[in-house]
Amino acid sequence: MLAGLHYTVLGLGDSNYTRFMYVPRAFKTRFAELGGVCFYDCAEADEVEGLEEVVDVWVAGLWDALKMVLSKTSAAGGAAGGTNDGVHDAVGGVTSNNKDTHTHIIQQE
Numbered sequence: 001m002l003a004g005l006h007y008t009v010l011g012l013g014d015s016n017y018t019r020f021m022y023v024p025r026a027f028k029t030r031f032a033e034l035g036g037v038c039f040y041d042c043a044e045a046d047e048v049e050g051l052e053e054v055v056d057v058w059v060a061g062l063w064d065a066l067k068m069v070l071s072k073t074s075a076a077g078g079a080a081g082g083t084n085d086g087v088h089d090a091v092g093g094v095t096s097n098n099k100d101t102h103t104h105i106i107q108q109e
């Protein structure tokens with residue numbers, strides 16, 4: 001159903017809560033179940049540990065991952081009659097053969 005959706009998730013949570021990271025974990029699970037492709041490592045920042053250590057590193061790496069996935073998906077989409085030769089996951093090396101791609105970033109507030 002979400003074939004072609006490229007996603008990553010940064011969860012901002014607090015491990016004092018019983019349902020720590022419930023929302024970002026639910027999104028991650030569901031995106032994967034529906035055929036989405038994680039293009040950049042998902043991360044979880046815990047208020048108790050300090051958010052910045054995780055958030056700053058994650059954001060710093062995000063832009064190159066976005067450039068990579070967007071350039072590969074637009075190049076693949078522009079090939080007349082050609083096949084999409086796959087979008088390489090910026091971190092994990094996961095590939096996708098989906099043509100119609102979208103990128104969504106989810107944060108838990």
Ligand SMILES: Cc1cc2nc3c(=O)[nH]c(=O)nc-3n(C[C@H](O)[C@H](O)[C@H](O)COP(=O)(O)O)c2cc1C
Nearest residue numbers: 012013014015017018019020021022047051108109
């Ligand atoms: C009303 C409220 C409910 C929250 N519920 C959760 C939760 O269920 N699980 C979780 O991991 N964090 C929860 N949080 C923490 C937030 O997700 C928030 O990301 C975290 O505290 C860091 O953001 P801050 O710097 O704005 O506080 C909650 C925060 C508030 C204010």
